[in-house]
Amino acid sequence: MIELSPTAARPAPSEAELARARRDFFLRGRPPSVSLGRQVLGSWTRCVQRGLVAERACPVEPLTAAALTEARERAELLRRLAEPELEFLAETLADTASQVILANAYGLILETRGDTRAMDRATRVALLPGVSWAEAAMGTNAIGTALTDNELTEIWGSEHFHDQHHRLCCTAVPILDHAGRPVGLLDVSGDARLPRGYARSIVMRAAREIEHRWLLNAPEQLARLRFHPARACVGAYQEGVLLLDEDRIVGANRSALQWLDTDWSLVGRRVDEVFDHAEVSAERLRTHGGRQLFGQLQAPRRVQIDPPAPAEESSLWLGEAQRSALARLRRAIDAGLATVLLGETGCGKEALARRAHALSARASGPFVAINCAALPETLIEAELFGYVEGAFTGARRRGSPGRIAEADGGILFLDEIGDMPLPLQSRLLRVLQEHRVEPLGGGAPRTVDCVVLCATHCDLDAMVAEGRFRADLLYRLQEHRVELPPWRSLPEAQRRDALALLWRQSGGPARGMVLSAAALECLLAHPWPGNFRQCAAALRALAALADDGAKIGPADLPAELRPAPAPPRVSLDELGRGAIVAALARHGGKVAPAATELGIHRATLYRQMRRLGIAAREPGATAQAVRKGNAGA
């Protein structure tokens, strides 16, 4: 059963008791002798297990403006539905100098309202939009802990895990969707001297209002059963609401769980498992437990609503080179020019070709991609040119038109064209010249209108010179040529920008993860021979393996991305000794020419030799010095 009404404030431990509890737990490593809230102790334990250290400051690393905009766009519905509550809470709590916060389901602050002038600067900065308060990063705090426990959470003063948050008090309530999953969170944060529980009921009520709107915003194809023990409350925010798909409950709000005395397992059950079926009417309901409720059944609208297109960030990062390649490629497609795309593996040849196709006049036509390296030589011919029934053993009944014919009206993308066997190159050339394909086994030729794009990382000119690629085919395929730069050749600012996009696409930031500056530097320093593909895959793996809200440092990166250990330290004296001894050795122990070579005055060299204990003219001593010098260097 879900607790809706604010629970009575638990007896608050005094500051002295909390200090004792912290000493027990953090210093002595034993359960506190003072009674703490269940959530506080649970969260402290999790934080310690994660390796967080209470006295160590956790740096505040807000998202970049672009990443914050993206996170806000993703939470557009939540922000819209929560707006009135944010304003209401800020106004109601104005006297308490509290900050009202809307966070996403990963603890990332999206919106704030209220006057924070009374707070110290560090706290003000930490409570700004773009900062993640996920428990894994910030330790015990109401936002992160409420999302972990999925319940109302109050964290006061030194109940916070990190010392730096001890001036704060926070009250947070997750905002739940129709199936009980958090879609966001409402929080009120203020000075720890405020009385415990001051914001509890008002925040809880605001969260319920938002959830109520969220539920009523559900697709209109679903029926809504709204009910309450008091007739006057049907339609008000306290009402229970069930979303029904035929006779199945597909959603509920917390009030529904309260009035039906159940939990989220309700979602998925049939209506007659909950109500006496005969009694289900628009007006009156009776639960199997005998509870009488007033109800209102809102029939579904039988209209087909197209789901809104998901707000998807452009998946391609376009630097100057990519942008210009894209523009040229699109024009080439529109002009019907066969184009070769050159570039290392993973630098985006196919991705760019697909984007250019989507922007071209052929966008409504197909984009048929064939990887010439992936097809066995025996199959490539049939795959490309098609075949008639019975053309060869294993041929499909009714034959196949072939991939070239499938590209009619669109684009034929031949990846790894350098791997196309010579005999097939001749056939391909004929198709390109005649715009016709003849299926294997002697079927009727078919006219095909497609633009051919090829991609390769091979040097096709060299292959032609070596006789491995037909020159006439290359001329036909390479009416135009577009080259994409490897990742490592991009200017640092562009690599930084591209990394930021790939990191967002990995899903990490949306789950509240933050890349530390040091980790970012490691990623930037890596040459990524597999280019975008390799970098994107590494970031996806990083995000998949990290906890929500984690702060990712260099130690969390795979070994090959971590900075190499520093070379052993060599003192300046050792370096100097090595250089002097070597110069003396080269000049048979003569100081004057050695000083000239070293670019210092003879007197300076004598002084340094005395200081470093180097003898010059005695041959034995010089040889010894040479050995010593080399060992030192």
Ligand SMILES: Nc1ncnc2c1ncn2[C@@H]1O[C@H](COP(=O)(O)OP(=O)(O)OP(=O)(O)O)[C@@H](O)[C@H]1O
């Ligand atoms: N500019 C880019 N921005 C974001 N992601 C990119 C970019 N370029 C490539 N990628 C991603 O990298 C991966 C590899 O890209 P793509 O297949 O286009 O590379 P390729 O050059 O054709 O590689 P190969 O020669 O190995 O076939 C894809 O997942 C693609 O989405």
